[in-house]
Amino acid sequence: MKRSNFNLGWFGLGPLGGLGLAGLLFIGAFSGERQEREGSERRENRASWSAAERRADGMAWSAAERVLSEAAERRTGGAAERRADGMAWSAAERVLSGAAERRVRGAAERWTGGLAWSAAERVLSGAAERRVNTIFGSGQEDSLLFVWWNVQNLFDTLPNSGERDRDFLPEGMYRWNSLRYYSKLYAVGRGLAAAAGGQIPDAIGVCEIENADVLDDLERRWPPAWRLWRLHRDSPDQRGIDVAVWYNPERLRVDSVAWIHPEVNHPTREALWVRFQTPSGKSLTWLWAHLPSQRAPSPESRSLAIQSIFKQCSLMPDGITGDLNEGLEGPLASELRRQNFDSRYPSNYPGTYAYSGRLEALDGVWIQKSAQWTARSQAIPFGLQKSTSDGYQIKGSFQGTRYRGGASDHLPLRIVVAAK
Helix, strand or coil, X not given: CCCXXXXXXXXXXXXXXXXXXXXXXXXXXXXXXXXXXXXXHHXXXXXXXXXXXXXXXXXXXXXXXXXXXXXXXXXXXXXXXXXXXXXXXXXXXXXXXXXXXXXXXXXXXXXXXXXXXXXXXXXXXXXXXXXXXXXXXXXXXXXXXXXXXXXXXXXXXXXXXXXXXXXXXXXXXXXXXXXXXXXXXXXXXXXXXXHHCXXXXXXXXXXXXXXXXXXXXXXXCCCCCCCCXXXXXXXXXXXXXXXXXXXXXXXXXXXXEXXXXXXXXXXXXXXXXXXXXXXXXXXXXXXXXXXXXXXXXXXXXXXXXXXXXXXHCCXXXXXXXXXCCCCCCCHHHHHHHHCCEEECCCCCCCCCEEECCEEECCEEXXXXXXCCEEEEEEECCCCEEEECCCEEEECCCEECCEECCCCCCECCEEEEEEEC
């Protein structure tokens, strides 16, 4: 679940502990001056934002907030698709990304002691939440926004997973250092925000993450208005990678959850089965999975894995999302259709993973025909490039062992789940 870890004690001062009385007096004076200056700035912010706060009951956002929202939506819509060849974001989009990063990197990290955010920040966060309530509110409260992404080996730089993370250490095969790690975190945060399209997701699923510490670090790099709770535990996977899910507690309640390990002859990642309840009382059961890779010895590996998972489900899921490592043709698709599922793969691109210049449909969505829900999905072209000579390419973190500095070698999915 979502946690906040703040160290307010004297022992949290680290190197400051040895400054002595004079140093502490100097720091106290400097801190007092800074707090006085920031108090003045907060008063100015309150004055400048008072009109926006008075309109917080549902009237139109200010021009700045509309630009912020529209820039994110344009990125996932026209702008992102038109620039799939890798050109730079527009100035407005860079401001959007930079503002989010500065807020996380600056205000949140400098003031982990618990100081209040400025009035302007509170209004911005509140306005984002009101917008979600407007979009998904009266008449549409059972329309949910999900995001899925395989984030390609999101490991920290510490030897905390035994032999399984030795390649992702500074001295390992990938030369995985702090600069590369934090660059990837910021890139993944931006990609998730792009997939959400300026909204607060109701649920996010990711795979190929190492541990809870990595998830903590990632949460600090996404939009501050995303106050999501988390479902995760370490799996026995041989590569040391897990599946994790966040959900919005203001929009969904978790009735039950289960981590399900397929009955295979080797340790692998667990699927995450979650039973949600919406504010209107409707139930939604969803399975988030990362099935065996294409390197598995048998083409039946993924269909056998899903059969094993279904046997362990207390209730058949209404929908499935994940890196299923297989498209619409093959044993897995045949098994899911036999189990009365319909495919809801992305409608705007042929796939989410680039191989030999073409996109393959490895990440997808399936919905139970008898469910009281329907779904549609889109692939978000974050990092997607296309050339006449090489075809489709996705700028991931690595190509082989060559560092490329991107977020992931998969495209994220934006999924809208709606009650029938």
